[in-house]
Amino acid sequence: MILAAALPLGFLAVFFVWPVAAIIRLGFTGGGVGAVLADADTWDLVVFTLGQAAASTLVALVAGLPVAFLLARCALPGTGFVRAAILVPFVLPTVVVGLAFRSLLPDGGVAAIVLANAFFNVAVVARTVAGLWSHVDRRAEDAARALGASRLRTFTSITLPALTPAIGSAAAVVFLFCATSFGVVLLLGGARHRTLETEIYLRTVELLDLPGAAALSLLQLAAVVAALVAGAVARRRRETSMRLRGRAETARRPVGGEWAVVAVAYAVVALLLVPIGSLVLRSLSTKDGWGLDGYRALAGTGYRGSLQVSGVDAAINSVRVATDATLLALLLGVVASVVLVTLGRARSRLVEAMDTALMLPLGVSAVTVGFGYLITLDALPGDLRTSAALVPLAQALVVTPLVIRMVLPVLRSIDDRLRQAAATLGASPWRVWREVDIPLAGRSFLAATAFAYVVALGEFGATSFLVRPDTATLPVVIGRLVSRPGELNNQMAYAACTLLMLVTVAIVMLVDCLRVGSVGEF
C-alpha cells in the first residue's frame, strides 16, 4: 500500500512540488514580495479571481445537472452523441472560443468571462455527476414517490444526498479550472478584468518579475488550498456507501415532469452548440460566399507551404500524445484513488490531506510550473526540460486529479461489505478488485478515460512550449494559423478546429462504446 501511495505522490513531488517551490524560492531571493502583498490592487485581484470562479462554477452546476440527468437516467436515442458532444468545448483552444464569445457578446465583460468559463466546464459537471447517478439505485426514489413524496421532495431528500459526493467533486474541479482560466480572461477581460492567473503570466513571461510572480503564486496557492479544504469539509462524511446498480437498470424513458428536465438539458446542449457552430461557419466562409478552401489547404501543408505538418498529421500527433498522457494519468489516478479508498477506512485526516495535495496541480498557474521545470528538471538524468516526453508528463499532471475526482466518489460508494464477503469466500485482493470494484465502478473509469483524452487532446500551453515542429498537435497548429493575416490562414484555423472537434467526438464515442464490465453483464 505504501508502495502504491508512493507512485502518485512521488510523481507529484518531482513534477509539481519541486519545480513550484524552486521558482517561488527564486522569487523570494529577489526581494519585494512583501510590497506586492501589501498592494491593494493585489487583493482586488484575489477577490475578482475567486468571485468569477465561484460564479462560473455556479452557472456550470445549474447548466450541467439537467444534462447529467439526461445522460444518467434517460433511455433516449441520441444520448451517446450528447455525451460525446458536450466534451467538445473542452478541446477547443481558448483563443478561438474567446474570439467566438467576443463576437457573440461584444460588450461582454464579466458576464462573458463567466459564460465562457461555464461553457468549458458544463461537461465536467454533467459527466462527473452522471457517472455516479447512473449507478444509483432508483428504487429508493420510486419508494419515496409511492409513499406520496412530490418530485421535488424526492429529488431533495433522496436523489440529491446520494449525488452530493459527485457534485462536490465536480464543483471543486470546475472551481479550480475557472480560478486558473487564462486565455478567456485575457481575451474577454482585457485590461479591466485581471485575475491572479493572467497577472502571474504577465509578470513571469513578459516582465520576468519573479518576486511579484512569487507573491501572486503564493496567494493563488493559499486561495486554492482554502477552497479545497472548504470543499473537503463540506463533503466530509457525505461519501457514504450505497447500493450501486448498472446503468441499464436505472435508465428508462422519461415520464411526466421529467420531460421538462430533459427539455432544459437539450436547451443547454443547444446553447453549447452556438459558439461551436459559429466556428464551423467561419471555416466555411470566404469573402465571396461559402467554400471549402480552408479544408483543402489543411489537407496539404497550407498556403505556400506555411505549415510544416498537414492537418491530418497534426490530428495523428494529437491522438498519439493524448494516448500517452491518458494512460499515464489513468495509472496514477486509479492507483491514487484505490489508495485513498483503502486508507480512508482508517485514517481520514491523512486521506483528506493527500486528496487535497493531489488536486493542487489544477489550481496552480501552468506558467509557474513550466518555468519551475526550466530551473529544476535539468538535475534529472536526460535533461527533460526540452524533451518531447515532458508533454505527456505535463498533461498527466493536469489530468490525474480529474481521474481521481471521477473515480473516487464511485469507489467510495461501493459497500465495503461486498469486498469483505468476497474476501471471506476466498478471493485474493486482485480478484476482489476485478469482481467487485471494476464491475461496479467501470463506467466511471471509462468516463475518466474519455475526459483524460479530451483534456490531453485540447492541451495547448505545455504542448506549444515543448512539442517539436514536426510533431505539432492540432491546437498548436490552430494557434499558429489564427495568429496570421490572410483569409485562407483564417479558414484553415477554423477548419482545423472542426477537425479537432470531429476527432474528439470520434474518440469519446469510441471510449464510451467500450464495455469494461458494467453491472448489467453478469
Add this chain to the structure above:
Amino acid sequence: MRRIVSLVAVALAISGCSVGGSGEQPGGRSVVLVTHDSFEVDPALLERFRADTGVRIDVRKSGDAGALTNQLVLTKANPIGDVAFGVDTTFASRALDEGVFAEYRSPEAAKGPQRYAVDDTGRVTAVDVGDVCVNVDTAALAARNLPVPAAYEDLADPRYKDLLVVEDPATSSPGLAFVLGTVARFGEPGWVGYWERLKANGVKVVSGWEEAYTQEFSGSSGKGPRPIVVSYASSPSAEVGADGLPRTAAVLGTCFRQVEYAGVLAGAKNPDDARKVLDFLLSEPFQAQVPDKMYVYPAREGVALPEAWRKAAPLPENPAVLPAGDIQANRERWVEQWRAAVPR
C-alpha cells in the same frame, strides 16, 4: 476471460498510437535551436543543411519573444539549447545584459544584417525585420470619402473618429511596438498626450492581435467594423484580392522597426556547430523563405521579396526606432503610463 482478451487487445491497439511507439531520431551531431512559436522553416532546407554539414537542427519552440528571452535568462547557467533565434528589439537588451549569448561574428553578417546591430559586441546578429505599422482597409476608407492617413497625427484627426483599433501593449507584442513608435515620434511626455487625443478620438483597445486584426478590422476575412488597425508592414501581402490588387495597405509613416536576432548561447554544448546554424539562418536560401514562412523581411541585402510583397508590402524606409537599452530601461513604466492614460 473474454473481457481480459478484449482489454489486452485494446491495450495493444493503444500502444500503437503512443509517442513511445515511434522511433527516436537516429544519432549523429545535432544542434538545438531554441526559438519562438512563430518560427517556421522549409523542412527541405533543414535536410539540405544536414546533408551539407552532417548536423541535424533540432527546433524547440518556447512561446513568444518575451517568453523565449526570459527562459534563456532563467536557464543561462545550463542553457536549454545551443543557438537561439527570435529575441527581438524589445527584449534584446535584457538578454545581452544577462550574458545569455556568446560572441560570434558570422561572415554572413556583413551582407546586410550588420545594419541592424544592437551594439558592437557581436553577440547577436539580425536575422529578419518585422516592422509594426498601422494597416488600413483602402476600400472602406474610400467609401467614407477619407484619404489614407499618412502619419500618427492623422489618427487623432476627428475625421478618423472611431475607426482605429489597437492592441494592449501589456499583452501584445505589436501593441507594445506601436506604443514605442509613438514614444519615438513624440518623445516624453508628449506621447502620453498623443494617446489622450487618440482616446478622445474613439480608439478601441483589445488584448491581442488576433482579435484586433481578424475580428475588428474590416480589411481581413473577419469583416469587422473598423478600417484602421495596428498590424505589421507585411500583413497587406496576405490580403491580395483575386484581381491581384492589394485590399489593404500599411501606413509607412506609422512604422516601428522590430528586428529579430539570433545568437550562439553562452555555455552551448555544441558551439562549433551552433555557429554553422547561425550562418545558415543568415544564408541566402533561408533568408529567401522568411517572408512566406514567417511574414517578416530578410535582414540580408539583395534577397528578392515574393511578388505579392513587392506590390503590397514593401519594406518601410524610415521607420521609428528606439535603442534597445532605452526600451529595456523604460518598458514597464511606459506600459504603466499607457494603462493609466488609456483605460477601456
